[in-house]
Structure formats: C-alpha cells, structure tokens
Amino acid sequence: MIQVEGIGKRYQLGQSIRHDTLRDAIMHCARIKKAGAKAAESRDEEHFWALRDVSFGVGEGEVVGIIGRNGAGKSTLLKVLSRITPPTEGRIRLRGRVASLLEVGTGFHPELSGRENIYMNGAILGMTRQEIRSRFDEIVSFAEVEKFLDTPVKRYSSGMYVRLAFAVAAHLEPEILLVDEVLAVGDSVFQKKCLGKIAEVATGGRTVLFVSHNMAAVQNLTSRSILLADGQLIADEETGRVVASYLASGNQRAAAEDLSTRDARFRIESICFNEAAQEPGFDKPMRFDLSLSLEHRAETISIGLGIYNSLGVRLLTSRSVVDGLESGNSKISIRIPEHHLPPGDYSLALGIFRGIETIYFAENVLNFSLSDVGVSDPLLQPYLVKQRDQIGAFIPGIWEKI
Amino acid sequence: MSAESPEVELLIAPPEGWCAIDFKELWAYRELFGFLVWRDVSVRYKQSVLGALWALLTPLITMVIFTIIFGKVAKIPTDGIPYPIFSYAGLLPWLFFSQSLQKATLSMVAERNLLTKIYFPRLIVPMAATLAPLVDLLIASSVLFAMMFYYHFVPTVHSLYLLPLCVLWAWVTAVGVGSWLSALNVYFRDVGQLIPFVVQVWMYASPVVYPASLVPPGFQWLYALNPMTGVIEGFRWALLSHGNPPGLIFFVSAMVSVVLFVTGGLFFKRMERSFADVV
Numbered sequence: 001m002i003q004v005e006g007i008g009k010r011y012q013l014g015q016s017i018r019h020d021t022l023r024d025a026i027m028h029c030a031r032i033k034k035a036g037a038k039a040a041e042s043r044d045e046e047h048f049w050a051l052r053d054v055s056f057g058v059g060e061g062e063v064v065g066i067i068g069r070n071g072a073g074k075s076t077l078l079k080v081l082s083r084i085t086p087p088t089e090g091r092i093r094l095r096g097r098v099a100s101l102l103e104v105g106t107g108f109h110p111e112l113s114g115r116e117n118i119y120m121n122g123a124i125l126g127m128t129r130q131e132i133r134s135r136f137d138e139i140v141s142f143a144e145v146e147k148f149l150d151t152p153v154k155r156y157s158s159g160m161y162v163r164l165a166f167a168v169a170a171h172l173e174p175e176i177l178l179v180d181e182v183l184a185v186g187d188s189v190f191q192k193k194c195l196g197k198i199a200e201v202a203t204g205g206r207t208v209l210f211v212s213h214n215m216a217a218v219q220n221l222t223s224r225s226i227l228l229a230d231g232q233l234i235a236d237e238e239t240g241r242v243v244a245s246y247l248a249s250g251n252q253r254a255a256a257e258d259l260s261t262r263d264a265r266f267r268i269e270s271i272c273f274n275e276a277a278q279e280p281g282f283d284k285p286m287r288f289d290l291s292l293s294l295e296h297r298a299e300t301i302s303i304g305l306g307i308y309n310s311l312g313v314r315l316l317t318s319r320s321v322v323d324g325l326e327s328g329n330s331k332i333s334i335r336i337p338e339h340h341l342p343p344g345d346y347s348l349a350l351g352i353f354r355g356i357e358t359i360y361f362a363e364n365v366l367n368f369s370l371s372d373v374g375v376s377d378p379l380l381q382p383y384l385v386k387q388r389d390q391i392g393a394f395i396p397g398i399w400e401k402i
Numbered sequence: 403m404s405a406e407s408p409e410v411e412l413l414i415a416p417p418e419g420w421c422a423i424d425f426k427e428l429w430a431y432r433e434l435f436g437f438l439v440w441r442d443v444s445v446r447y448k449q450s451v452l453g454a455l456w457a458l459l460t461p462l463i464t465m466v467i468f469t470i471i472f473g474k475v476a477k478i479p480t481d482g483i484p485y486p487i488f489s490y491a492g493l494l495p496w497l498f499f500s501q502s503l504q505k506a507t508l509s510m511v512a513e514r515n516l517l518t519k520i521y522f523p524r525l526i527v528p529m530a531a532t533l534a535p536l537v538d539l540l541i542a543s544s545v546l547f548a549m550m551f552y553y554h555f556v557p558t559v560h561s562l563y564l565l566p567l568c569v570l571w572a573w574v575t576a577v578g579v580g581s582w583l584s585a586l587n588v589y590f591r592d593v594g595q596l597i598p599f600v601v602q603v604w605m606y607a608s609p610v611v612y613p614a615s616l617v618p619p620g621f622q623w624l625y626a627l628n629p630m631t632g633v634i635e636g637f638r639w640a641l642l643s644h645g646n647p648p649g650l651i652f653f654v655s656a657m658v659s660v661v662l663f664v665t666g667g668l669f670f671k672r673m674e675r676s677f678a679d680v681v
Contacts, residue, residue: 011679083414083521085678092414106519109441111448123437124520152448
C-alpha cells in the first residue's frame with residue numbers, strides 16, 4: 001500500500017549552487033555578498049521543482065505504470081519513494097517491505113566472483129543472507145552462468161554480466177517493488193525471459209510501481225498508469241487512455257524539438273514529412289523534406305532516418321549519402337521507396353553524420369501519420385481495426401504448392 | 403518474508419533540523435555492513451603477487467626507514483628502547499588509524515553508485531570503510547610479537563585489555579573524523595586532496611617517531627588534545643612498559659575522541675539528506 005500526498009522535490013539549479021571545490025564555495029559566498037539584496041530576489045529562480053504536488057495512492061497488489069518524457073520527474077519520484085533522496089514537501093506512507101530496483105547490478109564489484117557478487121548484490125538489494133542462500137541455485141540457473149560462478153565478473157561477457165545482475169534482482173521478493181527502466185537486458189531471448197519474470201512478479205500479488213519508456217511493456221504489465229509532465233501529475237487512470245494522452249502530448253511537443261546541431265556552421269532549418277507527395281494506399285513511398293543551411297560547400301554527409309511506432313518501438317532505419325552540397329541554403333528530399341508500414345502514427349528520429357562524426361542526432365524530431373485512405377488490401381484490413389500500432393512492417397506472403 | 407513477516411509501516415516526510423542517529427536501523431542493516439567490510443577485505447589484495455604480504459611489508463619498510471632517519475641519523479632518544487621496536491609499536495596503531503581515516507574520507511564518493519541507487523543508512527559506509535584496515539593490523543602485529551621475542555620484551559598484563567581498548571579508541575577516532583571528512587568530501591572534493599597532508603601532519607603531531615616525553619611540559623596539555631597521543635602511548639605502555647601509565651592525559655585524549663565521534667555522527671546525519679543529489 002502506497003499513499004502519496006502532495007509530494008514535491010526541489011533542486012537547486014546550476015553550478016553557482018553546486019560547489020564541487022572549496023574555491024567555488026568561497027567564490028560563491030563572495031558573489032552573494034556583493035549582489036546583496038539582488039541575490040535574495042533571484043533565489044527563487046535558481047530553484048527547480050522536479051516534482052510538485054503529486055498525490056496518488058496504490059492499493060495492495062496493484063501494478064501501476066509511471067510514464068512521461070525525460071525530465072518529467074519519473075526517476076525523481078522513484079528516488080523519493082525509495083528514500084534515496086528526501087522530499088522537499090508532502091508525505092508518503094508505505095506499508096510493506098519495499099525494494100527498489102533503479103539499476104541492475106548495483107554494487108557489483110569487478111574483482112569478486114559471480115558467487116560472491118550474488119551475495120553482495122543481494123545484500124545491497126535488501127535480501128538477508130538466508131534468503132539469498134535459499135534462492136541461490138534458482139538465481140544461477142536463471143542467469144545461465146553455472147560454469148563461471150567462481151570467475152571474477154570482470155572476465156564476464158557483458159551479456160553474462162547483465163544476466164547475472166538481472167537474475168539477482170528478479171529473485172527479490174518484497175511486498176512493494178519499485179522498478180525503473182532496468183528491464184529487457186541482454187539478448188532478445190533473455191529479454192523475453194526478463195519480461196516474463198516481471199510479468200510473473202506483477203501478477204503474483206505484489207504491489208509494483210513500474211517506470212518505463214517502453215509503452216508496449218507498460219501496456220502489457222499494468223492496468224493503471226500515471227502520467228507525469230514537468231514534475232506534475234497529468235493523468236492517473238486506465239493505462240490505455242494514459243498512453244493515448246501521452247502520445248497525443250508528443251505531437252504538440254515535437255514541433256518545438258531542438259534542431260540545433262553540434263557544428264555551428266551546419267544548421268538544420270526544418271524537417272518535415274511531405275504529406276502532399278504521399279500517394280494514397282499501402283506501402284507507397286514516403287518523402288521527407290530537409291532544409292539545411294551550410295557555411296561551407298560540398299561536404300559529403302550521410303543522413304539516417306529512424307521510424308518509431310506510437311509505442312516507441314523502432315521499426316525501420318534508412319540511410320542515404322548526400323554529396324555535393326553547396327554553401328548557403330539547400331533543400332533536399334529523402335524518399336523511402338519501400339517501407340511496408342501500415343497506416344498509423346509514427347515518429348521520426350533524425351541523424352546527420354560526417355564520416356564517423358555525429359553532427360546531429362535526435363529522436364522524436366517529427367510526428368507523422370500514414371493515412372488509411374486508399375488502403376484496401378484485404379490481408380492488411382483485419383489488423384487495421386485494432387492492432388495497427390503493434391504489427392510493424394506488413395508484408396503479404398507468397399505461397400505456392402510444392 | 404512469508405505471511406508472518408510483520409507489517410512494516412514507513413513514513414517519508416521532509417527532514418527537519420538535526421536528528422539523532424537511528425541505532426535500531428543501523429542494527430537492522432548489519433548484514434549489509436558486514437558484506438561491505440567483507441568486500442573491502444577480500445578485494446584489497448586481489449591481483450597482486452604478494453597479496454596480504456603487503457600488510458606486513460608496509461609497516462616493515464616504514465619502520466626501517468624511520469630507524470635509519472630518526473633512530474640512526476637524528477638519534478631521537480627512546481628511553482633505552484631499541485628504535486626499531488619503539489617505532490614499530492607506534493606505527494601499528496598509527497597505520498591502522500591513518501588508513502581507516504583515509505578510506506572513510508573517500509568512502510562516500512567511492513560508493514556514489516550505491517548512494518544514488520539504493521537506500522540504506524548512509525553512516526554504514528564510512529564505518530565499514532574503517533574496518534578493513536583492521537585485518538592489516540592483525541597481520542602486521544605478528545611481526546611485532548616476533549620483534550618482542552627478539553628484543554626480549556614481555557608484554558605487561560595490562561596489554562590484555564589495553565591493546566583492544568586502544569584499537570577501539572583509534573577506530574572511534576577514525577570513524578568520528580571520517581564522518582566529518584567524508585560528508586564534507588561529498589560537497590568539496592578538496593577534502594580528498596587534502597587528506598594525505600592531514601595524515602602526514604597528524605603523524606608528526608603524534609608520538610610515532612618520537613616519545614611523548616620529548617614534548618615540553620608546558621605543551622603536554624595541548625598535546626593531549628590529539629586523541630592519537632593517548633592511543634599510541636597506551637599501546638607502547640602496555641607492550642613495552644614505556645612512558646607513563648594511563649592518567650589524566652589519556653582521559654583528555656579519550657574525551658576528544660568521544661566528542662569527535664558524536665559530533666561527526668550528528669554532522670553526517672545533518673548532511674546526508676542531500677548526498678544523493680550532490681555526490
């Protein structure tokens with residue numbers, strides 16, 4: 001049982017407050033004195049509320065998702081709930097043994113063996129030695145590291161490392177579990193195993209608070225979700241609807257997305273999905289128009305596009321090499337001839353590279369939709385009613401008798 | 403962890419002012435404390451050829467250097483006790499203290515990963531960091547007993563209780579000062595840079611390479627304010643019957659330690675609430 005009442009967390013902004021060395025602190029004191037009354041005035045501006053006035057309750061055995069953009073306050077909320085950092089205002093009541101999982105492998109020591117790290121990590125996560133001992137074999141077989149138990153984990157492959165780390169965490173049995181995006185580690189087979197284990201925990205009568213960017217996972221695991229934006233609680237209802245309003249808010253935000261590059265002489269003026277060029281029907285070429293402003297001429301750059309579905313799963317990656325760009329303004333269009341994507345809402349990631357140097361990369365620079373006008377393929381039709389967000393690329397199969 | 407686990411109810415609210423150290427909670431986290439100490443000890447000499455032998459070599463080499471410089475060249479009077487054993491008996495508690503103090507000071511920053519990812523009473527980090535050097539002390543004391551045999555010293559009966567007491571005393575001092583410095587180090591990394599010098603100056607302000615009797619009588623009071631004076635003098639008195647039996651000076655030294663320990667704990671508690679945000 002979790003009862004959160006009016007929780008707020010205030011951080012102080014900027015280096016002027018966070019002194020890492022004594023000199024900074026002394027300098028800061030001097031500055032405050034000089035500025036005098038002015039400093040007191042501007043004090044409020046140096047603060048930043050990562051969370052403000054957040055209230056909600058979670059019943060016993062309930063599994064609740066927490067979603068929101070980066071910086072919305074999700075991690076801060078988990079940190080306050082797990083007592084890593086105290087709130088600035090409000091109060092929280094928790095009934096039951098709490099375990100928080102903000103990261104897999106916290107406290108793993110590279111010099112210690114797998115066996116030793118299981119005990120160490122278990123203790124850090126709050127298991128008693130006895131609990132660890134009784135689950136030891138289970139953890140080892142889940143992680144599939146039987147043969148390397150007495151090898152220092154610094155010799156482990158990164159896959160083995162995360163498997164072991166997740167395995168320990170997965171065998172925690174608290175009454176309340178707070179999980180940040182630590183899921184889906186390792187290769188795809190192990191990822192499935194992880195999600196399965198989480199689902200098992202979620203249905204096992206435990207109270208779970210689950211923070212994730214992965215909308216598909218949130219929808220699978222939770223029935224109710226909380227949406228945070230700029231530290232405030234925007235929605236608290238059935239997951240499907242919260243996810244929908246989260247995605248809708250993405251549409252408004254994307255226009256303001258930052259297009260500034262890492263190279264001041266290379267500017268992106270705009271990127272847009274050319275709707276006018278879109279022919280009606282399934283799998284018709286897509287066109288994106290990119291407007292650039294260059295200070296130097298004739299550079300060879302490559303442009304990468306990534307297309308995500310509305311659940312945040314990347315479906316497609318395309319790359320093109322562009323050369324012979326003149327200085328000044330250039331407009332180019334990028335066409336993706338075959339994509340097999342069904343009608344639906346998508347978001348675009350854009351990357352611009354010069355050799356191995358990244359000039360620009362951002363996810364969610366643009367949201368666009370492929371309309372279902374003119375889509376009459378009978379094979380595709382059944383999916384469009386309910387599952388268009390989930391099917392990914394659609395390719396009709398070809399069969400013949402053999 | 404089954405049905406019979408007691409209902410735990412927890413209230414999280416903004417902290418206010420000074421608060422006392424929650425010993426019940428520290429006790430509840432004793433297993434994690436134990437694991438932290440065990441990890442420090444077992445990782446200490448991993449991947450070194452000589453391994454735990456370093457716990458012997460460090461004081462031994464230091465002792466040889468001191469004997470040459472302070473014993474042979476500077477000819478510091480040691481009231482008839484051979485300089486090697488005189489300095490070694492002082493070095494043991496001193497090295498334990500100085501290593502504990504340095505480890506404790508750097509501990510909070512070193513465990514940044516734990517601090518920002520998991521809850522536990524923060525105080526166990528500097529406390530655990532001070533315990534690993536205890537193993538070194540035990541290993542190094544084997545040489546001390548060999549030297550006592552060689553120089554024909556018989557430890558007094560007082561050493562039975564006084565030696566553990568002095569080690570405890572050094573530990574209390576290290577935890578006290580370590581709490582202060584480790585909390586400060588979270589905010590000001592200068593502390594970590596400064597600590598080697600602090601330790602060096604402190605050593606010369608303690609009777610490690612010279613006997614406390616060398617300090618002019620007028621300054622003895624000031625000298626007693628250094629807790630390590632009491633610790634080292636107590637060590638030597640118990641083992642080598644050197645110096646004065648525990649008296650007022652010891653009492654003053656011990657009081658300073660207690661004050662450092664209590665204020666260190668309180669200061670640490672006061673600062674700990676923003677550790678995770680700042681570290």
